[in-house]
Amino acid sequence: MTTVDYVLRLGDDALITAQRLGAWYAAGPEMEEDVALANIALDQLGAARLLLTYAGEREGAGRDEDALAYQRDAAAFRNCRLVEQPEPDFAAVIAKLLLLSAFQLPLYEALAAGADERLAAIGGKARKESAYHLDHSTLWTLRLGDGTDESHERMQAAIDALWPFVDGLFSGEGGPVAPAAIRPAWTSTVEDVLKRATLSVPAPVAEPAGERPHLVELLAEMQELHRAHPGARW
Template sequence: MSDDHVYLSLAEEHEDDTRWAYGTGFEDPLHGVDTTVPDGVDRAELAALCLALGDDALVSAQRLAEWTTRAPELEEEVALANIGLDLLGQARLLYARTGQVDGTGRTEDAYAYLRDPADFRNVTLAELPGGDFAFSIARLLVLASWRLAHFERLTASPDPVLAAVAAKGAKELTYHRQYAAEWTVRLGDGTDESHRRMRAGLQQVVPYLGELFSACDVRDEVVAVLRQVTDAAGLPLPAWQPLPRAGRTGAHTEHLAPLLAELQSVARAHPGASW
């Protein structure tokens, strides 16, 4: 394990840290980083961007966690869990930055556990129910490709903290995209049944590209990746239409509330508790 691994602190003890989201034993994810907001950076816009990207990561991580004990093979269960942990780590960093610049001073736990569904700003695709393995792979391929393209641009952000978070996240997202691409090709170029399921997964997921592109202009990069993967898999890339930025404005499907209820249940049942 490399020294800069995001989860190396799991082995460290920090007895004074009693946050619900991550338990004891974690230091501030931005500890030692100069968090001064540079001159000329709009604090409200920066906070809104960090919050939205953090929500995307948190909700996606929760959906991936649903595969624990349910994945086709133990190896895939571990892989999906690790991808979820990567996204959870990204959410931590982004929520921490949000709390520093939005004027509220809220903690990571407050963003994760003490907001109602209408306060979340994740894209709709992240909150949809898990479906079968092919659907989850199709969703991971689309979200990882989109998020990676977005993060690569954010490495040039005038805010050094967001730029650093994006640079670290881009390395993780490169693997997420590769993992999803390999499974897309394996299923698409496999048996008749796996081909059918992978095709159906893409048909369910790709229409939501319209909302992703309205939230961030990386259309050409993402479409090029998806076409390369689907061509290799012998699958058509379904069409999509422009969609409103529903999730980014707090307009969600009926699926988000149950997901958050499960995610937030213990923290809300025992407010202020620690473990």
């Protein structure tokens, strides 16, 4: 039986990723990249809408996708902490997208063949898009990792900075596919890409405990309009 929290976790991962990527529109290193990041943000938002709608229906308390996106506080968000981390430079965007899409692709594939029909339909749709995200982040990781001294340094720094949040990708249960079951496939994909990009795989690091200031800040911006004008529509 799929729990509400399980669906929220996947939906929140996608929603927060879409919000972070949206901030890069017109700030990428080239125009094609602005378009690419906006496309990927839109894919993530599409998956988030389907997942949050489903979570609201399972919960049965009358909350729709908008209520879940705009009317929850940070403490009620179930996303892994990786996705809310800040992106000080483009290398951080690519590193995060690599680590995330190497997780989302095999997860969606497994869900597509899983017992929950609704998640199977969403997974079957989203996996095609995730394949493009993984492909895109892989190409950039290779280009930056095996590029100039500076791009290599920045790419490695980005991977190192995000590594403490890797364990969080695989936590959680309550659905047809346990995130932990995805780890072997993820490790194989990520280690292969990092190696080809002449980057090193960091040693395991524990996730820092404590508050989630980045999520609080992100939500303040994302929810501002809805909170100031409840029920506002375009």
